[in-house]
Amino acid sequence: MSPSVISAVRPVAEIVPFDPKTHLQGAVEALLRLRRAGGLYPPRNVKAAISDFAYWLLSEEVLGRWVALIDGQVAGHIALTAPHPYLTDALASMDQVPVEPDGFCEVSKFFVDPDAQDRGVGAALFDAAIGFARSQGLQPALAVVDTSLAARRFFGRHGMTEAGSLRGIHGEKFVFVGAAKTVWRREPAVTARAA
Numbered sequence: 286m287s288p289s290v291i292s293a294v295r296p297v298a299e300i301v302p303f304d305p306k307t308h309l310q311g312a313v314e315a316l317l318r319l320r321r322a323g324g325l326y327p328p329r330n331v332k333a334a335i336s337d338f339a340y341w342l343l344s345e346e347v348l349g350r351w352v353a354l355i356d357g358q359v360a361g362h363i364a365l366t367a368p369h370p371y372l373t374d375a376l377a378s379m380d381q382v383p384v385e386p387d388g389f390c391e392v393s394k395f396f397v398d399p400d401a402q403d404r405g406v407g408a409a410l411f412d413a414a415i416g417f418a419r420s421q422g423l424q425p426a427l428a429v430v431d432t433s434l435a436a437r438r439f440f441g442r443h444g445m446t447e448a449g450s451l452r453g454i455h456g457e458k459f460v461f462v463g464a465a466k467t468v469w470r471r472e473p474a475v476t477a478r479a480a
C-alpha cells in the first residue's frame with residue numbers, strides 16, 4: 286500500500302475510554318477553549334475555572350465515557366448517563382416510548398475542542414458512544430439548546446430524530462431520540478444537489 290493510501294485511511298482520532306489521570310486536564314483545557322470561543326457550551330452557569338470545569342465534567346455517574354485523542358492530545362469528550370429526570374419527563378410528555386429493551390440513556394458532556402472541529406472528531410466520538418449504547422440495549426436520547434445550531438444539525442445527521450422541545454433553565458431545548466437498533470443508520474453528511 287502506498288503512503289498516500291495509508292494516510293487517506295488514517296482515522297481522524299483515536300477514541301479511548303476516559304482515564305481521569307491521563308485525560309482530565311486535556312478535557313478541561315478543551316472546555317476552556319470552547320468557552321473562550323464564545324459559544325454556549327459549556328453552560329454559562331459553570332464558572333470558567335479549571336476546578337469548576339473539572340467538577341462539572343465529573344459530577345455525574347456515567348455508563349461510559351470516552352475521549353478523542355489526536356496525536357495523544359484530548360480533542361473531544363462524550364459520556365453516556367442514565368437519563369436525567371427532566372429528560373425522562375420530556376420524553377414521556379412527547380409520547381416517546383423506548384424501543385430498546387433497556388430503555389433510554391442520555392448523551393452527555395459531548396464536545397470537541399474548537400481547534401479540532403469539522404474534521405469528523407465529533408462523529409467518531411458519537412459513533413463510539415452510540416455503538417456502546419446499542420450494545421447495552423439502550424436507546425440514546427439528548428436535549429440541546431435551540432441556539433446550538435451546529436449541534437442540532439449534527440444530531441439530525443447522525444441518526445437522531447427531533448422529538449419536541451422543552452423550556453429549561455438555559456432556554457428552549459430540543460429533544461432528540463435515536464432510532465431502534467434494527468433501523469439505525471447514519472444520514473449522509475453530504476447530500477447530492479439536484480441537477
Ligand SMILES: CC(C)(COP(=O)(O)OP(=O)(O)OC[C@H]1O[C@@H](n2cnc3c(N)ncnc32)[C@H](O)[C@@H]1OP(=O)(O)O)[C@@H](O)C(=O)NCCC(=O)NCCS
Nearest residue numbers: 326395396397402403404405406407408429436439442474
Ligand atoms: C457538536 C460538536 C460536538 C460536533 O463536533 P465536530 O467534531 O465538529 O463534528 P464533525 O466534524 O464530526 O461534524 C461537524 C461537521 O463537519 C463536517 N466534516 C466532518 N468531517 C469533515 C472533513 N474531513 N472535512 C470537512 N468537513 C467535515 C461534517 O459534515 C459536519 O457537518 P454537519 O454538522 O453539517 O453535518 C461540536 O460542534 C461541539 O463541540 N459543539 C459545542 C458543544 C455542543 O454543542 N455539544 C452538544 C451539546 S448536546
